[in-house]
Amino acid sequence: MEDPSLDVTDKLLMEQIQPGSRVLDLGCGDGRLLARLRDERDASVLGMEIDIEQHHGAIARGVPVIQADLDEGLHDIPDLAFDYVVLSQTLQQVLHPKQLLEEMVRVARQALVVVPNFGNWRIRLQVLKQGRAPVTEVLPYEWYNTPNLHLMSMHDFQDLMRLLGIEILKEIPIINHRAVEKAWLANLRAQQILYVLQRQEQPAEHSPAPATA
Numbered sequence: 001m002e003d004p005s006l007d008v009t010d011k012l013l014m015e016q017i018q019p020g021s022r023v024l025d026l027g028c029g030d031g032r033l034l035a036r037l038r039d040e041r042d043a044s045v046l047g048m049e050i051d052i053e054q055h056h057g058a059i060a061r062g063v064p065v066i067q068a069d070l071d072e073g074l075h076d077i078p079d080l081a082f083d084y085v086v087l088s089q090t091l092q093q094v095l096h097p098k099q100l101l102e103e104m105v106r107v108a109r110q111a112l113v114v115v116p117n118f119g120n121w122r123i124r125l126q127v128l129k130q131g132r133a134p135v136t137e138v139l140p141y142e143w144y145n146t147p148n149l150h151l152m153s154m155h156d157f158q159d160l161m162r163l164l165g166i167e168i169l170k171e172i173p174i175i176n177h178r179a180v181e182k183a184w185l186a187n188l189r190a191q192q193i194l195y196v197l198q199r200q201e202q203p204a205e206h207s208p209a210p211a212t213a
Contacts, residue, residue: 008177009088009114010036012194016112016170017041021083024048024108026070026100027090031058038063046082071095074103082108089192091115092148098160105166105199113195117173119153119187138191154187157195170196 010033017023019041025034028047037043047065049055058065071094085108091097092115104111116138126134133143141148152160154171161168173183173190183189 008174008179009192009194012172012174012179013086013088013112013114014041016110016194016196017043017084019043022081023084023086024077024082025086025088026074026104027087027093028058028063028065029054031061031063031065033086033088034058034063034065035061070100073099074107077103077107079106080109084108084110084112086112088112088114089116092150092152095149097150098164101160101166101197102164105197109198110169111166111195111197113197114174114192115152115157115195116148116192117154117187117190118151119155120191121188122191124188136191154190154193157193161195161197165200166197167200168195169198170194172196 013033014037017037020043021041022044023034023037025045025047028034028049031047034045034047038045045063047058047063048068048070049058049065050067050069052067055065055067070090085104087100087104091100091113094100101111120136122136123134123139126132135142139148158168172179172181172194173186174180174192174194175183175189179194
C-alpha cells in the first residue's frame with residue numbers, strides 16, 4: 001500500500017509552483033510529481049535520478065530525466081536555469097547537504113525542500129524509553145540499512161539556513177499527513193516539513209537562535 005504522506009507531500013509541493021514554471025526535481029524517483037506538474041500545471045520539467053529502475057519509470061511516464069548522482073553536484077546547470085528546484089525526502093541521504101542546498105538556490109529562483117523531522121516526539125520517546133535508534137513511519141529503517149546519513153530537527157535546519165544566508169520564505173509542518181501552517185510546538189509534533197527557500201542578497205551573520213521544543 002502506498003504511503004498516504006506521498007499524496008499530501010505532492011499536493012503541497014504542487015501548490016507552491018506557479019503554472020508554466022520551469023521545474024527541476026532532484027531525486028525525482030519514477031517521475032510521478034513531474035508528470036503531474038507537466039499535465040496539471042503546464043510546467044516545463046526535468047528530473048535527476050540515480051536509481052536505474054526509477055529512472056526507467058520516469059521515462060515510461062514521458063518525463064525527461066537525467067541519470068545522475070546528486071553527490072557530484074549540479075555544476076553543469078547554469079545559474080537560475082529554473083524557477084523551482086524540488087528536493088523531497090532526499091536531503092538527509094546525500095553526502096554533502098550543505099553544498100547541495102547552496103547549489104539549489106543558485107540554479108533556481110526558489111528551492112522546495114521536504115525533510116523528515118528528527119525532533120518529533122515519537123522519535124524522542126523511542127530514544128528515551130528504548131535507548132535504540134528510532135524507527136518510525138517517516139524513518140522506517142533499522143540503523144544498519146538506513147539510507148539516511150544526516151538527520152535533523154527543524155531547529156537544525158533553521159540554523160543551517162542562517163549560516164548559509166538562505167531565506168526561509170515558508171515553513172510548513174506536516175503533522176499526521178496534514179499540512180499545518182503555524183503549528184504550535186511544530187518541532188515536537190511535525191513528522192516532516194516543507195521549506196520554501198531562496199538566496200538572500202546578503203548572508204546572515206548572526207548566531208543561531210536558542211532552540212526550544
